[in-house]
Amino acid sequence: VPVSRIRNFSIIAHIDHGKSTLADRLLQVTGTVQAREMKEQFLDSMDLERERGITIKLQAARMNYKAQDGEEYVLNLIDTPGHVDFSYEVSRSLAACEGALLVVDASQGVEAQTLANVYLAIENDLEIIPVLNKIDLPGAEPERVKDEIEEIVGLDCSGAIHASAKAGIGVDEILESIVHLVPPPEDTTDKPLRALIFDSYYDVYRGVIVYFRVMDGTVKTGDRIHLMASGKEFDIDELGVLSPTQVQVGELHAGEVGYIAASIKAVEDARVGDTITLAKAEAADPLPGYVEAKPMVFCGMFPIDADQFPDLRDALERLKLNDAALNYEPETSSAMGFGFRCGFLGLLHMEIVQERLEREYNLNLIITAPSVVYRVTTNTGEVITIDNPSTLPEPNHREKIEEPSVQVDMITPEEFVGTLMELGQDRRGEFKDMKYLTPGRTTLIYQLPLAEVVTDFFDQMKSRSRGYASMEYQLIGYRENHLVKLDILINEDPVDSLAAIVHRDKAYGMGRALVSKLKELIPRHQFKIPIQAAIGSKVIASERIPALRKDVLAKCYGGDVSRKRKLLEKQKKGKKRMKSVGSVDVPQEAFMAVLKLK
Numbered sequence: 001v002p003v004s005r006i007r008n009f010s011i012i013a014h015i016d017h018g019k020s021t022l023a024d025r026l027l028q029v030t031g032t033v034q035a036r037e038m039k040e041q042f043l044d045s046m047d048l049e050r051e052r053g054i055t056i057k058l059q060a061a062r063m064n065y066k067a068q069d070g071e072e073y074v075l076n077l078i079d080t081p082g083h084v085d086f087s088y089e090v091s092r093s094l095a096a097c098e099g100a101l102l103v104v105d106a107s108q109g110v111e112a113q114t115l116a117n118v119y120l121a122i123e124n125d126l127e128i129i130p131v132l133n134k135i136d137l138p139g140a141e142p143e144r145v146k147d148e149i150e151e152i153v154g155l156d157c158s159g160a161i162h163a164s165a166k167a168g169i170g171v172d173e174i175l176e177s178i179v180h181l182v183p184p185p186e187d188t189t190d191k192p193l194r195a196l197i198f199d200s201y202y203d204v205y206r207g208v209i210v211y212f213r214v215m216d217g218t219v220k221t222g223d224r225i226h227l228m229a230s231g232k233e234f235d236i237d238e239l240g241v242l243s244p245t246q247v248q249v250g251e252l253h254a255g256e257v258g259y260i261a262a263s264i265k266a267v268e269d270a271r272v273g274d275t276i277t278l279a280k281a282e283a284a285d286p287l288p289g290y291v292e293a294k295p296m297v298f299c300g301m302f303p304i305d306a307d308q309f310p311d312l313r314d315a316l317e318r319l320k321l322n323d324a325a326l327n328y329e330p331e332t333s334s335a336m337g338f339g340f341r342c343g344f345l346g347l348l349h350m351e352i353v354q355e356r357l358e359r360e361y362n363l364n365l366i367i368t369a370p371s372v373v374y375r376v377t378t379n380t381g382e383v384i385t386i387d388n389p390s391t392l393p394e395p396n397h398r399e400k401i402e403e404p405s406v407q408v409d410m411i412t413p414e415e416f417v418g419t420l421m422e423l424g425q426d427r428r429g430e431f432k433d434m435k436y437l438t439p440g441r442t443t444l445i446y447q448l449p450l451a452e453v454v455t456d457f458f459d460q461m462k463s464r465s466r467g468y469a470s471m472e473y474q475l476i477g478y479r480e481n482h483l484v485k486l487d488i489l490i491n492e493d494p495v496d497s498l499a500a501i502v503h504r505d506k507a508y509g510m511g512r513a514l515v516s517k518l519k520e521l522i523p524r525h526q527f528k529i530p531i532q533a534a535i536g537s538k539v540i541a542s543e544r545i546p547a548l549r550k551d552v553l554a555k556c557y558g559g560d561v562s563r564k565r566k567l568l569e570k571q572k573k574g575k576k577r578m579k580s581v582g583s584v585d586v587p588q589e590a591f592m593a594v595l596k597l598k
């Protein structure tokens, strides 16, 4: 097809507003996927995603559509992940499009995360088509939601489409709008090749599969390509389109979307945002906007059984093939032994990796509380970064500590403003602004340390607002603060993996809360166990776990063997998630206790 009949678009929607359902509908109505081969929600392909009901990785689909004007069009849908941790990937997939459907649940309204993505779309000059989904619901209020979109986003909603992805209402209208409102790509086939990578994944047989949009020029099977950011070169083994399964083609031109396989060993070599050009006819400049994804949150991962260390290393290596943003380095802890210090984009990314290590690789791990990356100026004037609290230089060796700071935008029904402001205040937040969006809905803007956000901020916001508030945050830079290292001593030994960097004014309260929490979490032993919190050499709180008096088996009166076995089984199960620290067994929950205070 000529470029004038290509349309590249994506769907922006808050979680659960119906993006996947609509995508499935579009595939079905255009005959791209037959109803019978339609698995529920074609676009979310990872099991983990389906279980959690969120979209993590993006995918793409090419549809042929015969419009009412009688012409055949190619519509490329580029999916976007729906979580803050992956906003860079969203920005790259939007950069590959000329338009976007803004899908809003007509019974709910605009959410913070949707807004963030709408602004990304506006920055990328996309044509935005508002779609009010779920109008079949009795609670749908399309007019109110239209006003809200106009007010908040400043988008004309007079032509907003009333739709129900579930009932199939408004789907033709959406397809016609894509054809008529989304501009075709520019025809730059004559220029040197530049293709934007918006996704990539590792395939065991073919190496990394790269999804891209050709921005300029032409790419053919057999071409030798050069990746402008990674500097690597590869020969294309396979070139194709996604309809939505991979179908090989000979060449792709400016405006088209497709995939390549080129025996690329790891996604690191073909990162999202990188520019593909031809080795023998290079483009002068890469496409704008490439940023190497930087981990923001770190934690330690230690096998419970030290013998599993090599397995953990292999598993991380394999996950890394498919996840350029995952970072890891060996770490030796005096309390925990050998493990890895791992870096992630955010908490969700961290949880996903943990879950895969345990589920897909059968590893039993102890994971330490997440930490952000601090910037420390030493007394010799050197600036170092610290991602592990236990490595913080002693007070007499450092001049200042700076911590990453974020701006959080929360959108909430008015009635929860009070309790959310309390939350902001409580987490060392600085109140910046409050905007009344539409009657009943408010945006609260706070600046606060990232460390306070990566703990349970999101959960707190959700529970305080009974699920109605939504949030979005972005990094705004580093701020100096009065931070200290809080050490925890178990049985008189400092446990490096329990150390935390906390604000000076909060240290006493946290120390007390933490030792009493640990007292609850650590089981009794044959001996008594002192637990202390300390700043430097000063103990600020202490508790003591009394010794166990009786053997558990004593309760069984000797006789009942099966009962005894059951009890032993139970103990063994309980032990699975324990790590021996010195002579004390410490359960997994203890390492996360610092996140669960109050």
Ligand code: GTP
Pocket (backbone or CB within 6 Å): 013, 014, 015, 016, 017, 018, 019, 020, 021, 022, 044, 053, 054, 055, 082, 133, 134, 135, 136, 137, 163, 164, 165, 166, 167
């Ligand atoms: P993520 O994949 O997590 O981003 O969510 P999503 O936005 O893709 O939402 P999804 O399509 O999974 O829809 C969420 C829920 O809303 C599902 O239970 C759908 O069946 C339902 N749903 C989607 N569209 C409609 C609609 O038009 N009407 C009604 N009544 N329900 C809908």
